[in-house]
Amino acid sequence: MKEVGTACRDVPRPKQLHFYSKFFVSLALFVVSFHRPLMKEERKNLEARTQMTDLERLRHSASHVLATAILKIWPEAQFAAGPPVENGFYYDVDLPHRISPDDFEKIEAEMKEEIKANRPFERMEVSRDEALELGKKGRLAALSERSEPSKFKLDIIENIPPDEKISLYRSGDFIDLCAGPHVKCTGEIGAFKVTSVASAYYKGDEKNPQLQRVYGTAFKTKKELDDYFAMLEEAKKRDHRKLGRELELFVFDDDVGPGLPMFLPRGAVIAEELEKLAKETEFAAGYQRVRTPHIARESLYKKSGHLPYYAESMFPPMELEEARLGERDHGTPASLYYLKAMNCPHHHKLFAAVPRSYRDLPLRFAEYGTCYRYEKSGELFGLMRVRSLQMNDAHIYMTPEQFEAEFNAVNEMYLNYFKLFGIEKYLMRFSTHDPSKLGEKFVDEPELWKQTEEMTRNVLKSSGINYVEVPNEAAFYGPKIDVQAWSVIGREFSIATNQVDFAQPRRLNLVYKDRDNIDKTPICIHRAPLGTHERFIGFLIEHYAGNFPLWLSPEQVRILTIGDDPKLMDYARSILHELRGHQVRAEIDESPDKINGKIQRAEQMKVHTMFVIGKRDMDADAVSVRIHGKGNLGAKPRNEAIGDIVQSIRERRG
RNA sequence: GCCGACGUAGCUCAGCUGGUAGAGCAGCGGUUUCGUAAACCGCAGGUCACGGGUUCGAAUCCCGUCGUCGGCUCCA
Numbered sequence: 001m002k003e004v005g006t007a008c009r010d011v012p013r014p015k016q017l018h019f020y021s022k023f024f025v026s027l028a029l030f031v032v033s034f035h036r037p038l039m040k041e042e043r044k045n046l047e048a049r050t051q052m053t054d055l056e057r058l059r060h061s062a063s064h065v066l067a068t069a070i071l072k073i074w075p076e077a078q079f080a081a082g083p084p085v086e087n088g089f090y091y092d093v094d095l096p097h098r099i100s101p102d103d104f105e106k107i108e109a110e111m112k113e114e115i116k117a118n119r120p121f122e123r124m125e126v127s128r129d130e131a132l133e134l135g136k137k138g139r140l141a142a143l144s145e146r147s148e149p150s151k152f153k154l155d156i157i158e159n160i161p162p163d164e165k166i167s168l169y170r171s172g173d174f175i176d177l178c179a180g181p182h183v184k185c186t187g188e189i190g191a192f193k194v195t196s197v198a199s200a201y202y203k204g205d206e207k208n209p210q211l212q213r214v215y216g217t218a219f220k221t222k223k224e225l226d227d228y229f230a231m232l233e234e235a236k237k238r239d240h241r242k243l244g245r246e247l248e249l250f251v252f253d254d255d256v257g258p259g260l261p262m263f264l265p266r267g268a269v270i271a272e273e274l275e276k277l278a279k280e281t282e283f284a285a286g287y288q289r290v291r292t293p294h295i296a297r298e299s300l301y302k303k304s305g306h307l308p309y310y311a312e313s314m315f316p317p318m319e320l321e322e323a324r325l326g327e328r329d330h331g332t333p334a335s336l337y338y339l340k341a342m343n344c345p346h347h348h349k350l351f352a353a354v355p356r357s358y359r360d361l362p363l364r365f366a367e368y369g370t371c372y373r374y375e376k377s378g379e380l381f382g383l384m385r386v387r388s389l390q391m392n393d394a395h396i397y398m399t400p401e402q403f404e405a406e407f408n409a410v411n412e413m414y415l416n417y418f419k420l421f422g423i424e425k426y427l428m429r430f431s432t433h434d435p436s437k438l439g440e441k442f443v444d445e446p447e448l449w450k451q452t453e454e455m456t457r458n459v460l461k462s463s464g465i466n467y468v469e470v471p472n473e474a475a476f477y478g479p480k481i482d483v484q485a486w487s488v489i490g491r492e493f494s495i496a497t498n499q500v501d502f503a504q505p506r507r508l509n510l511v512y513k514d515r516d517n518i519d520k521t522p523i524c525i526h527r528a529p530l531g532t533h534e535r536f537i538g539f540l541i542e543h544y545a546g547n548f549p550l551w552l553s554p555e556q557v558r559i560l561t562i563g564d565d566p567k568l569m570d571y572a573r574s575i576l577h578e579l580r581g582h583q584v585r586a587e588i589d590e591s592p593d594k595i596n597g598k599i600q601r602a603e604q605m606k607v608h609t610m611f612v613i614g615k616r617d618m619d620a621d622a623v624s625v626r627i628h629g630k631g632n633l634g635a636k637p638r639n640e641a642i643g644d645i646v647q648s649i650r651e652r653r654g
Numbered sequence: 655g656c657c658g659a660c661g662u663a664g665c666u667c668a669g670c671u672g673g674u675a676g677a678g679c680a681g682c683g684g685u686u687u688c689g690u691a692a693a694c695c696g697c698a699g700g701u702c703a704c705g706g707g708u709u710c711g712a713a714u715c716c717c718g719u720c721g722u723c724g725g726c727u728c729c730a
Contacts, residue, residue, distance in 0.1 A: 098657085099658090196658090197658065198658065198725030199658065200657085200726045201656080204726070204727070206656080210656065210657055213725070215724090241723095252721090252722090254720075313729080371730090373729085373730090375728080376655050376727080378657095378725090378726080381723095386730095496730080535730055562689055564687070593688085593693080596693085597691085597693075598691095598692095599691055612690060
């Protein structure tokens with residue numbers, strides 16, 4: 001057995017990876033802050049460069065140990081890829097036996113042995129032919145030669161660029177095609193656990209066969225592992241699905257349908273407050289509100305270009321009998337109606353409804369439109385991914401000269417919102433086009449692409465926003481910016497979007513009369529800084545862990561009386577009426593519970609402010625203020641206490 | 655949509671290898687008059703997701719459907 005230890009620590013760590021190690025340190029703070037796993041792009045880069053933090057290296061090695069264990073139990077297993085991921089590692093395996101959680105114990109036992117044996121990881125560089133030879137003998141990701149070739153490994157070798165070195169790693173009998181790096185010895189894997197098994201398409205392509213993805217996590221020490229699981233438990237407590245039920249914010253019902261959330265009064269309040277915020281902000285920014293129906297004829301979506309592109313994510317059309325009869329009489333295709341999956345075509349029609357001059361631009365149409373998208377069943381996820389959604393939508397029509405200012409203003413709006421909500425962990429994804437796909441995936445307007453992407457990039461740079469550029473992910477009609485965030489359990493999703501569109505306006509013949517008396521097509525921005533009510537509220541629930549700021553709180557003040565003396569109750573009710581007179585969402589707890597019981601219930605419902613009122617307070621024309629999470633703040637004169645509440649709500653602080 | 659797991663009272667969960675369902679909280683009815691995180695007593699509440707099958711007998715075993723969850727894919 002080789003000496004290990006020091007050599008392992010000597011491995012130089014590139015400077016640019018500092019960020020990642022920082023991230024893992026901050027994982028420990030994940031409970032109070034906000035979960036932020038590695039982003040996909042970062043991960044891809046990592047894999048490409050095969051540079052890893054110490055922890056990732058350890059986890060990567062753990063994945064080899066996992067594969068070794070699986071092979072000991074099922075020697076015929078075929079392995080694909082086994083990288084470290086945000087919270088652990090996985091290995092994709094093709095195996096007739098369906099691995100279930102019942103197998104984990106067995107697998108872990110084998111892994112433990114491998115780790116106890118403290119086998120060194122040896123790196124070997126081989127020629128392509130040697131690698132292929134081994135693969136054909138089934139010797140890659142295997143303990144010995146086998147009758148079946150290592151098919152996935154052979155495929156991976158085929159895809160390694162000719163100029164790149166091919167390396168193998170050996171630990172005990174296990175040999176794997178692997179770029180590395182690894183820890184020195186299996187014994188360095190201090191603590192690990194097999195956590196779950198799921199399926200994944202080979203290379204993430206729906207057309208490829210499905211493999212079993214066995215997930216695990218590993219740390220240097222047992223304590224870190226325990227802390228990690230404790231952290232997961234904490235994260236679960238702020239899961240919006242759990243809090244949504246506990247705080248009576250929203251529900252799903254089988255008879256209503258999957259992905260169709262209903263907001264209870266407490267949840268509806270939050271939606272209303274967000275809407276109020278959006279309306280005020282947009283009014284000040286020169287937007288005008290419009291209102292459009294939830295359905296439209298097929299012809300609208302044919303003209304907009306959405307139908308072929310979006311048909312899969314739209315609810316199937318409804319056929320109207322009367323319209324169908326009409327068709328026969330008048331030969332008009334009128335029978336098919338769709339629930340709208342987006343608002344833009346309706347808004348475009350409003351633009352076209354009135355002759356427009358360059359003097360009218362920019363024109364900003366805003367609507368909290370209700371859309372319906374038939375998301376695949378497996379994609380539904382609490383409030384974050386639903387089938388009925390209300391979007392904080394608006395479409396801005398402008399001349400090319402106005403683009404930069406408008407786009408900038410939209411970004412400003414996001415940033416202001418994020419500041420208001422204290423959202424700090426997010427990532428701007430700037431999606432651009434691939435010039436080689438002009439005319440197929442992207443509209444064939446090379447100049448406009450160049451212009452708008454350049455302008456967009458400049459806006460991002462000049463505002464100092466942290467962003468990543470993602471080529472080939474633009475919308476077909478233009479570049480876009482998505483704001484990416486993460487749910488507490490680590491799912492990533494977009495909470496806001498800002499898209500440039502120079503295609504639809506043309507398709508729908510939108511024009512304005514320019515200074516030179518020529519009809520021109522406007523550029524359009526689609527933007528939704530607050531995303532959809534559903535997703536944004538889901539996000540906020542987790543962001544605040546249900547402890548909403550006063551202005552967003554479903555119940556802002558609850559009045560709790562000590563005893564139910566009629567005079568005291570009258571005093572409490574007069575305060576209630578005064579609060580409600582100021583539009584404060586206040587309630588009185590008239591239950592027969594003792595004061596401690598009332599407080600307990602208010603705290604559990606995370607009511608923002610409690611006015612505790614006893615005879616002492618009544619006699620002093622005062623209330624005792626208690627704030628959720630802060631406790632008793634003592635007695636205050638009634639007018640002051642009410643004034644503070646009203647003021648704080650008006651300023652949307654606290 | 656795909657793979658896997660799960661589905662017991664409004665909520666959280668118990669119910670061993672099949673013998674016919676139980677607790678806490680919430681709810682309701684009383685009693686209690688309590689100064690900052692649960693006063694006491696009682697009552698009621700379940701075609702064990704739904705449908706079929708195996709069995710003398712199914713919450714428990716098998717099949718199907720629906721739904722949820724973990725992933726994959728996709729997205730606001």
